[in-house]
Amino acid sequence: MKNPVLFLLAIYLCFSFDSDKKKNDFRIGQKSITFVDESRNRPLITEIWYPTLETIKQKESVNTQKELFKTIETIPNATIVDKKLPLLLISHGTGGNRFSLTWFIERMVKEGYIVVSLDHYGNSTFNKIPREFVKWWERAIDVQFVLTNVLKDGQIGKKIDTSRIGGVGFSLGGYTNIALAGGYVDRAVRENQNPEDRTMPAEFPKTGEVIDFENDSLIVSSYNKYRDHVKDDRIKSFFVMAPAIGFGFHSKEQTNTITAPVFIVAGKGDANTPVKNNAENYHDLIKSSRIHLFDDNVGHYVFLNEPTEFGKKVAPAITIDKPTVDRKEIHEKTLKLALDFFKNTL
Secondary structure, three states, X not given: OOOHHHHHHHHHHHHHHHHHHHHOOOEEEEEEEEEEEOOOOEEEEEEEEEEEOOOOOOOOOOOOOOOOEOOOOOEEOOOEOOOOEEEEEEEOOOOOOOXXXXXXXXXXXXXXXXXXXEOOOOEEOOEEOHHHHOOXXXXXXXXXXXXXXXXXXXXXXXXXXXXXXXXXXXXHHHHHHHHHHOOOOOOXXXXXXXXXXXXXXXXXXXXXXXXXXXXXXXXXXXXXXXXHHOOOOOOOEEEEEOOOOHHHOOOHHHOOOOOOOEEEEEEOOOOOOOOOOOHHHHHHHOOOEEEEEEOOOOOOHHHOOOEOHHXXXXXXXXXXXXXXXXXXHHHHHHHHHHHHHHHHHO
């Protein structure tokens, strides 16, 4: 070569580029912890997912034959990367759990986010309590409590950039994030309401107890106590998928304190939370919102994880989409929207 110095420089730059690339090739650390909100007697099982540079030494053989959804590969209790990172808080849908959106979690962690997801007490897959299915506003208090405690965590807390905290939610978790942004639900509203909007979701637990949900003292007292304490200014922007409880929002007065950016994603084919009364209603009422609607073939549960073949057999309602819909493709498009949104708002 005519100029050996330039040749060596080129090799050095290539090596440096590869090294930097490897440094950002994050894998997923995972830590489980239960925070107990003693003031409300609520244990909140929480999963913390975070970027790590550790590698999996040996893959454990896990029997996934009975799993409804595909799982992701993580490293339990790995060391978090040594840098300040943005944080995302995830709220699952009604009757779901902290693993319901691992497709979203996996990508965001690999992009350099810490992600915290929790099981909402009494309204999760393996912990169903009838009253907790309608005390929607207390879910926002769950998220606030978990956020406060995660920030205190000796390992994770000091790695969080507190100026870059975002919220993410699906279905009832979408409403939860709108509440955290400052929107409050009106339990008494009946204006232009379709009676079917207030029927209990399919995930509602079977119970022999007769509960007057409109007048039950525990539900009413909870609403009166917490309705005006759901906003959390520590969370700077919100990404919500197929948000529910739109029937409880009928006035811009209910959303006039929302100033943080809100991005709403939904499918026009959503039969569980129809976009007219939910996603579009929220968009009309929230002045800082943007919306993206997928076409008429895209339904509600497309935002859950990709299903296994076993899942399709035993739970077709939440695992099988219309033939023209590729759930993975919808996930990819949704992730691009989320990444762009948080890049510009956090």
